Amino acid sequence: MLKLSIQDLTKKFGRKTAVSNLSLGVESGKITVLLGPTGAGKTTTLRCVAGLEKPDQGTITIEGQVVNDYPPKDRDVAFVFQNFSLYPRYTVFENIASPLRIRGLRQEEIAQKVKEVASFLHIDHLLDRRPIFISGGEMQRVAIARALVRRPKVFLLDEPLTNLDAKIREEMRTELKRLQGEMESTFFYATPDQAEALSMADTIAVIHHGHLVQVGTPTGIYHQPVNMFVADFVGSPGMNFIPASVEGETVNVGPGYFSLPLSPEMRKACAEQATSKEVFLGIRPEDVLIRFEAQEGFYPALVEVVEPLGVLQIVRLRLNHHFIRVRSEENAHFPVGEKVFFGLKEGKVRLFDGKSEKRIW
Amino acid sequence: MNEFQRRQVKNRIIVVILVGMLCVYLFPIYWMFSTATKTKLDAFSLPPKWVWRPQIENFRNVFYVGAGGALGRVKGIEVKPKPSAFLRQLGNSIIVSFVSTLLATFLGALSGYVFSRMRVRGKDDLLFVILSSRMLPPVVIAIPLVMMYRALGLFDTLFGLIIMYTVFNLAFAVWMMRSFVDDIPIEYEEAALVDGYSRFQAFFKFIFPEMRVGMVATAIFSLIMTWNEFTFSLLLTGERARTAVPSIAHSLGTAGVNWGHIAAGSFLMVLPVVVFTFLLGGNLIRGFTFGAIKE
Numbered sequence: 001m002l003k004l005s006i007q008d009l010t011k012k013f014g015r016k017t018a019v020s021n022l023s024l025g026v027e028s029g030k031i032t033v034l035l036g037p038t039g040a041g042k043t044t045t046l047r048c049v050a051g052l053e054k055p056d057q058g059t060i061t062i063e064g065q066v067v068n069d070y071p072p073k074d075r076d077v078a079f080v081f082q083n084f085s086l087y088p089r090y091t092v093f094e095n096i097a098s099p100l101r102i103r104g105l106r107q108e109e110i111a112q113k114v115k116e117v118a119s120f121l122h123i124d125h126l127l128d129r130r131p132i133f134i135s136g137g138e139m140q141r142v143a144i145a146r147a148l149v150r151r152p153k154v155f156l157l158d159e160p161l162t163n164l165d166a167k168i169r170e171e172m173r174t175e176l177k178r179l180q181g182e183m184e185s186t187f188f189y190a191t192p193d194q195a196e197a198l199s200m201a202d203t204i205a206v207i208h209h210g211h212l213v214q215v216g217t218p219t220g221i222y223h224q225p226v227n228m229f230v231a232d233f234v235g236s237p238g239m240n241f242i243p244a245s246v247e248g249e250t251v252n253v254g255p256g257y258f259s260l261p262l263s264p265e266m267r268k269a270c271a272e273q274a275t276s277k278e279v280f281l282g283i284r285p286e287d288v289l290i291r292f293e294a295q296e297g298f299y300p301a302l303v304e305v306v307e308p309l310g311v312l313q314i315v316r317l318r319l320n321h322h323f324i325r326v327r328s329e330e331n332a333h334f335p336v337g338e339k340v341f342f343g344l345k346e347g348k349v350r351l352f353d354g355k356s357e358k359r360i361w
Numbered sequence: 362m363n364e365f366q367r368r369q370v371k372n373r374i375i376v377v378i379l380v381g382m383l384c385v386y387l388f389p390i391y392w393m394f395s396t397a398t399k400t401k402l403d404a405f406s407l408p409p410k411w412v413w414r415p416q417i418e419n420f421r422n423v424f425y426v427g428a429g430g431a432l433g434r435v436k437g438i439e440v441k442p443k444p445s446a447f448l449r450q451l452g453n454s455i456i457v458s459f460v461s462t463l464l465a466t467f468l469g470a471l472s473g474y475v476f477s478r479m480r481v482r483g484k485d486d487l488l489f490v491i492l493s494s495r496m497l498p499p500v501v502i503a504i505p506l507v508m509m510y511r512a513l514g515l516f517d518t519l520f521g522l523i524i525m526y527t528v529f530n531l532a533f534a535v536w537m538m539r540s541f542v543d544d545i546p547i548e549y550e551e552a553a554l555v556d557g558y559s560r561f562q563a564f565f566k567f568i569f570p571e572m573r574v575g576m577v578a579t580a581i582f583s584l585i586m587t588w589n590e591f592t593f594s595l596l597l598t599g600e601r602a603r604t605a606v607p608s609i610a611h612s613l614g615t616a617g618v619n620w621g622h623i624a625a626g627s628f629l630m631v632l633p634v635v636v637f638t639f640l641l642g643g644n645l646i647r648g649f650t651f652g653a654i655k656e
Contacts, residue, residue, distance in 0.1 A: 052555070
């Protein structure tokens with residue numbers, strides 16, 4: 001069931017179009033993540049839903065009700081800001097209580113609800129303090145508590161974890177997911193962090209330059225990206241691309257570096273969708289294998305950079321004018337400058353159109 | 362000398378410089394006070410006397426006409442000191458400056474908020490127009506103003522002066538408050554708006570308190586400006602509504618320049634502003650409570 005539906009949303013600031021013709025549905029009780037780089041229009045979209053910006057075009061529907069003309073207070077949404085935005089003059093208790101106060105609840109009821117949500121978020125020991133005396137992670141918990149306490153129809157979270165330290169960010173990620181699951185609330189969550197999106201989302205909507213690029217499940221987005229932007233943006237590191245040209249039954253990678261045979265289905269897809277012979281071959285870093293000896297289907301390359309990352313390492317291989325990044329296990333040792341051989345896992349190769357950058361295969 | 366000692370020496374030098382500057386700034390106050398408490402003879406002696414017998418004659422003369430030498434019985438007639446206009450003029454000064462400062466600060470705070478937060482058509486032009494009211498020297502508009510005031514019956518009224526000074530300070534207050542509001546993160550209000558507050562409620566509950574520091578600063582500046590204002594008070598008032606500043610100049614009167622009298626009057630004039638600034642100044646220092654936002 002759709003809790004929130006956005007139809008043809010367009011928002012301009014002066015000459016700059018922040019969001020353009022965006023249509024998206026947010027399902028009830030699920031986490032929908034709006035993923036995109038800085039300046040893609042995520043925040044603007046969320047602010048339009050909250051009523052903090054007036055859309056130039058389009059309708060916003062919450063629980064079947066068109067809310068375009070409603071002021072923020074009548075939309076029954078909660079907004080968690082990137083910078084937390086707590087009220088500096090009030091205690092944590094009063095901060096959390098503020099949405100209840102304006103709704104005229106009785107004092108005992110307020111106290112009970114605030115305590116309940118505070119213990120749920122493990123901040124009950126902070127209730128008497130003022131926001132300046134608590135840490136960033138605690139501030140974000142308070143901001144979330146302030147949103148949770150009145151059980152709004154939709155939670156709008158605008159990069160809620162971006163300003164936190166890496167360690168706390170991971171902790172909060174899990175915590176947020178637990179909260180959302182237990183309360184069965186509807187999250188509309190903006191983030192520039194693809195790992196956050198992949199780990200939290202039920203649905204990911206990728207947005208770029210104000211346009212919705214792809215909507216899908218995390219696995220769908222990861223394995224079937226619609227174009228090179230999504231393929232590159234999602235995944236760490238993103239997908240490798242090497243220019244190539246389709247030549248009959250093979251694809252000439254480099255071109256001139258090596259040739260891969262094309263399956264009949266791939267050939268069909270190329271014939272139907274490719275605008276020319278020029279394509280890009282895409283392969284995820286984890287789908288590349290490295291060997292020290294020459295082997296059938298393996299091609300030479302030089303080890304250029306090795307980045308150890310604990311359980312794995314990223315190895316950058318140079319192929320004449322191009323390079324590919326490979327995820328490799330930590331125990332393998334690759335001396336920089338060494339000649340090695342790499343192979344591509346079967347069925348993992350993707351092809352993108354050379355001009356439109358859309359995925360063909 | 363290590364880094365620590367060097368820093369200590371540097372701090373000492375800074376303190377010495379600051380004390381020197383303080384002396385320079387306080388010297389006129391000292392001179393005023395000493396002239397006010399010296400006899401005429403002491404006040405004019407060269408080199409200046411650093412030690413003298415303080416006397417309050419000058420202060421009494423400020424408040425009473427015919428006090429001083431003419432007290433007691435003259436030719437068998439009892440001469441009673443008559444209260445001078447100074448007390449009333451001081452009262453005028455206090456009423457006019459405080460009321461116009463309050464008005465200008467409050468109106469400035471409201472319009473500063475609007476200029477900072479809302480989309481106003483022709484915002485920059487409006488702000489410029491507001492500022493331009495301060496670009497002309499007052500003398501240029503003095504004559505039309507006097508004529509207008511006479512025609513409207515505002516001449517020599519406290520109300521007229523209050524209007525004048527409110528307008529005079531408003532330009533400054535609007536600009537100052539706008540930049541203060543600019544510094545208050547907009548997310549405070551936005552958080553309040555989605556929490557369920559109307560814009561008005563959000564403003565008074567969450568933004569207005571944050572503006573306090575700016576309002577105090579604005580109020581202090583406008584009070585000092587109004588308090589010390591000379592031209593308009595001189596031109597737009599006669600006997601009744603005159604404030605204290607032009608009245609002091611008036612004592613450059615018939616019997617030569619009575620410096621002791623002027624110094625005593627000036628000293629009394631400085632006091633209220635100093636007290637006001639000290640009372641409110643604490644706000645400026647304790648001021649900023651920002652920090653509930655993580656940048």
